[in-house]
Structures are given as structure tokens and as C-alpha cells.
Amino acid sequence: MKSSDEIETTENKVVKKVVVYAVMVALVFISAMMVVFQVFEYRHDYRELSSYMRERDDLNAEWGRLLIEQQTFGATAQIGTRAVTQLRMFSPPAAETVVISLPMTSEQNK
Numbered sequence: 001m002k003s004s005d006e007i008e009t010t011e012n013k014v015v016k017k018v019v020v021y022a023v024m025v026a027l028v029f030i031s032a033m034m035v036v037f038q039v040f041e042y043r044h045d046y047r048e049l050s051s052y053m054r055e056r057d058d059l060n061a062e063w064g065r066l067l068i069e070q071q072t073f074g075a076t077a078q079i080g081t082r083a084v085t086q087l088r089m090f091s092p093p094a095a096e097t098v099v100i101s102l103p104m105t106s107e108q109n110k
Helices: 004-085
Strands: none
Touching: none
């Protein structure tokens, strides 16, 4: 038969093994939870990045439209300047302006 010291030593070994296994299981669980958290953060950050990239693309498109608009307005002024300088065109004074009114057609009378 085993002595009480041997039984106590065996019990201590079993308790140590149980504690070690419990700690290992806890660490594996914590590690798994950290992986889940990291995946969640990655997806959240990727979604945010995609949103920012969409916003950037929208802003670039708007910037392009604004540049075209600016060039259009600049071209209008340039056309007016060339008409005056190269073609010597001008707006007639009010005294020389004649307004011609067309007779009304039957469709316009309705």
C-alpha cells in the first residue's frame, strides 16, 4: 500500500497538471478571442478605408468637373478678348441698336 506522502505527492502532481491544463485552456481561449478581435478590427478598418477611397474618387471627379468649368469660363473671356482685339468687334451703343419684332404666328396666339 502507498504511504500518505506518496498519495499526497500524487495528488499534488494531479492538481499541478489540472492547473497547468486550465491555464493552457485559458490562454488558448484568450488567444482565440484576440484573433477574433483582430479580424473584426481589420474588417472595420478595411470598410473605413473603402469609404475613404470612394470619397476620394468622388472628390477627384468633382475636381475634374470644376477644372472643366473653370476652363469654360476662361475660354468665354478669351473669346470676347480676341473678338475685340483681333476682329475689332464691339457692342453697338444703345442709340444704334434696333429691335426687330416678328409678327406673331397662329401657334403663338394660342
